[in-house]
Amino acid sequence: MKPTTSTLLWRPAIGLSLFGLIGTGLVYAIVATGIAGVLFPAQADGSLLRDGDGTVRASLLVAQPFKGDGYFQARPSAANYDPMAAAGSNLARSNPDLAKRVADATAAIATRENIDPAKVPGELATQSGSGLDPELSPAAVQVQVARVARARGWPVERVQAVVEAQVQGRQWGVFGQPRINVVALNRRLDEAMHAP
Known part of the structure; x- marks a missing residue:
C-alpha cells in the first residue's frame, strides 16, 4: 500500500x-x-536560610513579617506574606481606597518611628507588585534604625554599622538602586546580638 x-x-x-x-x-x-x-x-534551592540544625527559617527571596520593635519591617503585603497567594493590591492609583490605605499606613509608620509623616518613604506604606518584595531602599531602612536600636538596647551606631554592611549596590554597577534585603538584615541583627 x-x-x-x-x-x-x-x-x-x-x-x-x-x-x-x-x-x-x-x-x-x-x-x-x-x-x-x-x-x-x-539560589537554585530558593536562597533558603537555615538555622544551626538545618531547619529552613526563611528565604531571601520572600519578605516575611517580623514581630517586635527590635526588627526592621518590610513593605506591607497584600498576600499576608504568603508566596502561594502572591499578589499586589490591584487598586488603581485613582482609587480612593488606595489613597486611604496609604494615608493610614503612613500615619501608623510615622507614629511607630516617631517621625513626621512627610518623612515616611512611600515604599513603606505601599505594597510591591508581588506583595512579597524583601528589599527596601537604604532610606526606608534608615527611618527605622532608631526604633530598632532602642528596642535592642544598642547604640544607634551599632545598628547603623549592621545596616551599612547589608547595603547592596546597583546590579553590575548600572541597574536598579541600592537596596537592603530586610530578611538578611534582621537575621544579621540576631546573629550580632548573640556574637561575643
Missing part, C-alpha cells in the same frame, strides 16, 4: 512535535536545573 499525502504530512509533524515537547519540556529543564544546581546551589 502506497502512503497517502496526509500520511506523509502527519508523520513528520507528529515527530517534530514530540521532539519539541521532549527537547524543551524535559531535556532542557533537566539540563538547566542541573547546571543551576552546580553553579548556583543556594
Whole structure:
C-alpha cells in the first residue's frame, strides 16, 4: 500500500512535535536545573536560610513579617506574606481606597518611628507588585534604625554599622538602586546580638 499525502504530512509533524515537547519540556529543564544546581546551589534551592540544625527559617527571596520593635519591617503585603497567594493590591492609583490605605499606613509608620509623616518613604506604606518584595531602599531602612536600636538596647551606631554592611549596590554597577534585603538584615541583627 502506497502512503497517502496526509500520511506523509502527519508523520513528520507528529515527530517534530514530540521532539519539541521532549527537547524543551524535559531535556532542557533537566539540563538547566542541573547546571543551576552546580553553579548556583543556594539560589537554585530558593536562597533558603537555615538555622544551626538545618531547619529552613526563611528565604531571601520572600519578605516575611517580623514581630517586635527590635526588627526592621518590610513593605506591607497584600498576600499576608504568603508566596502561594502572591499578589499586589490591584487598586488603581485613582482609587480612593488606595489613597486611604496609604494615608493610614503612613500615619501608623510615622507614629511607630516617631517621625513626621512627610518623612515616611512611600515604599513603606505601599505594597510591591508581588506583595512579597524583601528589599527596601537604604532610606526606608534608615527611618527605622532608631526604633530598632532602642528596642535592642544598642547604640544607634551599632545598628547603623549592621545596616551599612547589608547595603547592596546597583546590579553590575548600572541597574536598579541600592537596596537592603530586610530578611538578611534582621537575621544579621540576631546573629550580632548573640556574637561575643
